[in-house]
Every structure is written in structure tokens, then in C-alpha cells.
Amino acid sequence: MTDRYLQIDKVRMVFETRKGPFCALEEIDLDIHAGEFVSLIGHSGCGKSTLLNVVTGLLEPSDGHIFLANREITGPGPDRGVVFQNHSLLPWLTCFENVHLAVARVFGATERKSKLKERVHRALELVQLGNAESKYPHELSGGMKQRVGIARALSIEPKVLLLDEPFGALDALTRAHLQDELMRIVAATGSTVLMVTHDVDEAVLLSDRVVMMTNGPAARIGGILEIDLPRPRERIALAGNRQYVALRAELLEFLYRKQMREAA
Amino acid sequence: MSALPANVRTLMPPRAEVGPAEEATQLHPAMNEASSAPEPPLYVRTRAPEWLPRLLAPVIGLALFVAFWAILAKAGGGLPDPVSTWHSAVDVFSNPFYKKGPNDQGIGWNVLTSLGRVGIGFGMAALVGIPLGFMLGRFRFLSDMAAPVISILKPVSPLAWLPIGLMVFKAANPAAIYVIFICSLWPMIVNTAVGVRHIPQDYLNVARVLNLSEWTIFRKILFPAVLPYMITGVRLSIGVAWLVIVAAEMLTGGVGIGFWVWDEWNNLNVQHIIIAIFTVGIVGLALEQTMILLARRFSYE
Numbered sequence: 001m002t003d004r005y006l007q008i009d010k011v012r013m014v015f016e017t018r019k020g021p022f023c024a025l026e027e028i029d030l031d032i033h034a035g036e037f038v039s040l041i042g043h044s045g046c047g048k049s050t051l052l053n054v055v056t057g058l059l060e061p062s063d064g065h066i067f068l069a070n071r072e073i074t075g076p077g078p079d080r081g082v083v084f085q086n087h088s089l090l091p092w093l094t095c096f097e098n099v100h101l102a103v104a105r106v107f108g109a110t111e112r113k114s115k116l117k118e119r120v121h122r123a124l125e126l127v128q129l130g131n132a133e134s135k136y137p138h139e140l141s142g143g144m145k146q147r148v149g150i151a152r153a154l155s156i157e158p159k160v161l162l163l164d165e166p167f168g169a170l171d172a173l174t175r176a177h178l179q180d181e182l183m184r185i186v187a188a189t190g191s192t193v194l195m196v197t198h199d200v201d202e203a204v205l206l207s208d209r210v211v212m213m214t215n216g217p218a219a220r221i222g223g224i225l226e227i228d229l230p231r232p233r234e235r236i237a238l239a240g241n242r243q244y245v246a247l248r249a250e251l252l253e254f255l256y257r258k259q260m261r262e263a264a
Numbered sequence: 265m266s267a268l269p270a271n272v273r274t275l276m277p278p279r280a281e282v283g284p285a286e287e288a289t290q291l292h293p294a295m296n297e298a299s300s301a302p303e304p305p306l307y308v309r310t311r312a313p314e315w316l317p318r319l320l321a322p323v324i325g326l327a328l329f330v331a332f333w334a335i336l337a338k339a340g341g342g343l344p345d346p347v348s349t350w351h352s353a354v355d356v357f358s359n360p361f362y363k364k365g366p367n368d369q370g371i372g373w374n375v376l377t378s379l380g381r382v383g384i385g386f387g388m389a390a391l392v393g394i395p396l397g398f399m400l401g402r403f404r405f406l407s408d409m410a411a412p413v414i415s416i417l418k419p420v421s422p423l424a425w426l427p428i429g430l431m432v433f434k435a436a437n438p439a440a441i442y443v444i445f446i447c448s449l450w451p452m453i454v455n456t457a458v459g460v461r462h463i464p465q466d467y468l469n470v471a472r473v474l475n476l477s478e479w480t481i482f483r484k485i486l487f488p489a490v491l492p493y494m495i496t497g498v499r500l501s502i503g504v505a506w507l508v509i510v511a512a513e514m515l516t517g518g519v520g521i522g523f524w525v526w527d528e529w530n531n532l533n534v535q536h537i538i539i540a541i542f543t544v545g546i547v548g549l550a551l552e553q554t555m556i557l558l559a560r561r562f563s564y565e
Contacts, residue, residue, distance in 0.1 A: 075475075
């Protein structure tokens, strides 16, 4: 594994609008190592989701390139596992079938049916939903749906896990619970993660590095914060940890002093 | 109760658990003291169950309708009264499947023949309309192309197509089926297309990030997402088709409930006409309810 596993190279994103070109991202350069957890943080509208969608392949950058494990990304593909903000489970499929859809796509050509099923079981057990396999999404709580979303993303053994404000729609307690869960899962699988968030605590708690983005239009990387807190991290213990408090303060300083929004 | 702030709680007698049934007793503190047992208050028990008025209302409605009909019949004008119509209906339905020549068959045969025409015309419309709807929903250009034609033809009474059908097919039966086909077509095209256009982008994004094949996208995402819209289209189509078949058969003749109505008019058997009206209504209701049940089976939220 190289130390530049996911490489975002001079990516610019310009949207053609009716009022003329709108520059969302201005030359983003970012290298992510294998096994690293990186968060993108910034005010809403700063283009952090746009950047993630470029990595996902849903958007094509106007300029620049993205490489994953030395291969250029030219479109969406199952080498990246995506977790959407609003879970995006298909309501007519059970949890099992939702995950199976992804597993069958990636391993269906090479593996036997029993093996595929076993992969689905394992993915759902990883997010502790082994007993909810035959449930439909509308029978699950918001947190459980999001866990199925994570299981679906991880089931295809992606090179990188892309999370788009995965816990943004959840209540605070559920969110905390899922953050702990995500830390456990990432530690267990050694996944490389790129996550978009606007939650300062979430960013500091989960990440190895936090990429702070300036306000759009023409957003850039305003700074990168190294979070060298030892793992495993304990939410309650960290609350009083001086290093944690300092990192948190630095992030807040960036977001609310340097990048204060006029209208917000 | 437990959601109340602590200072409110102290105003009430301390209780371990207060269920919704007991909560009602709080309205009557006197009664509450008299019976400390967890017995529900009397007035709850004596009140009529909630479903009773909901059941009673339609019964009263039907009764009023029949009464109004009886009064009209009494007033004269040749309208048969409900009782004689009922006896006639018992007679008609006691032998619904007799055959005495091409123009004299039981009401069962007439209804089945009409249903058969609707089934064939409607089935062909589904075969054409649903795939067409998918295409119009998926491709903007096709939809813009078809829009003016559909907009102009949709409001046309299906019966206006009958002469063209007679001209082309030179026979009554295919012409009637063809009218059903035309009138069933539009709701299915339009609703399917709307359904395809309303698929949430999230679902399509899932398909894109997984790079699913077109066939898998169709089976696992497009089709189930559009199904509720399609069923609405089918429901509207069947409704219109059943409306139209009576009129079409009046014009084309042969066997069928519409023809039966016309035939009984020629025989001046008004009782049978009223029986036919009710039969058409009840069959239409049954078709509609079947579709609603089907729709409920395939709704996901």
C-alpha cells in the first residue's frame, strides 16, 4: 500500500448555471493514506458534499484527477462504498435484499450463492443487525436504517468508504451510539474512510485528520488538523482530555471566527 | 404521564403506573376516590362502540335512497317500485346462465361477455401503454414528442372512436374492444410516465454507485418504484373502460350488459334496466376495490 492511497489531484468543479459558471471547488489537493479516517468539515454550501460526490464518481470534475490505489476514477463504481445521508435503502427490499443487491453485483459473477448469502449475513452482523435481516426499512428506526446503509457499503469490500453526513439526520443519542459503532467497525475492518460532516465533535472523535474547507463559492482547503489522539477513543474520557478540548477549540475557531458566514 | 415535569407530578396522588384508560378517571376526581380499583369509569363502557355509526351511516344512506325511489315510483311515470324490482332481480339472478339464442341470454353471460371485452381491450392497452409510459418517462425527447398527441386525444370521448373502429374492423365486437383499448391507454401511459419521472434520485444514485446493470436497475429499482403509479393508472383505466363498455355495447349490439340494457328498453322492461344499472355499479365497485387492495399490497411506506 502506498501512503497516497486516495489521491485528489488539483480538482476543480465548475457548474454551468443559468447565471453563468459557478465555481464550487477551486483546486483541491488531498492525499489520503490507506487505513486513514479523514473528515471534510465546513459550513453548509462550502462544497464538501460536492467534493465527496466527485470522489464517488456521481460528479465529474471540471479539472483535475482522482486516483484510488493508483487507478484513475472515471465514474461511479463498487470499488468505493458509499453511505448516503438519508440511508437510501430501497423500501421494497428487506435489509437482507438491500445488502444482497450490492453483494451480488460485486461478487455474483465469481462466487456461489451460498457464499454471497454468507457475505450478507456477515455484513449485517457487523452492524449488529443480524436479527433484522428480514425486516423492511420502514420497520426500522432511523439509526438502524443507517446501519444497514453502512453494512451495504462495507459488504462489497470497498477500497474506500465514503460517508456523506451519515449521521446528520439522526437524533443526538442515536448519533453518538452510531459514531461509537463506526469506530469499532473501522477498527475491525481497517477501512479507509472519507467522511463529510458539519459536526465538530464527530470530526474530532472519529478522524485521524480533519480537512477544514473555506466557504464557497470557489471553496478551498483552509487547513488540515491532525488528530493524534490515541485509539481506541472513549467519548466520555475524551470530554475532559486537554488535547481533545484544544483540537475542538481549534476547529471551532476556524469555523466560527475565520469562516463566519455573513448571513448565517 | 411520565413526560410531565416533576413539579406537576407532585400535585397528583402518587401512582406507580397510569395507563391511558386510567388517565380518563383523572377528569372525575370524585369518582376516582370512590373506586380505587383499576376499573374503567362507567361512561366509557356505556358509550356506543366507535364502529357503529360508521357502519350505520351507509345503511341509512341506502335506506333513504330506496325510500326516495319508492316515493318516485308511487308518483307515477312508469318507474317500477323497489319491491317489484327486487322480485324481478331474484328472478333474473336465479338463472343467470341460460342461453336461448344469440339475443336472449342470462345476465351472467351478459356481464361475463362485457368483462371479457374489457379484459381484452384493457389487457392490450396495458401491453402497449405501460412500456410506452416507461419510455416516455425515461426519455425527455420522446415525452415532448408524444405530449401534443396525447393532450389532444386524451379528452376525446372514447365513443367518438367507434365509427373508425367499425370502419377498420368491419365488425361490432372488435370495434368495441378497440374502443376499450383506446380509452384505457391514456391513463396507463400518463401514470406510468409520471411514476418513472418521480423515482427519487437517491434510488438512482444507489444504482449508479453500485454500477448496476440496466436489467437489474429495471427489476430492482425502476419497476418496483413505478408499480404504485402503474396500479393507479390501471385503476383509472378499468374504471373508464367499464363506463365505456355499456355505451359501446348499446351501439354495437350482440351480447353484453350494455346491449342487454338496450334490448330491455326495446322490450319496455324497465325493471331489468334498473337491475342492469345496479349490476354495472356493483361490478364496477368490485373492480375498483380489487385495484385498491392491489395498490395497498404494493405500497411501501
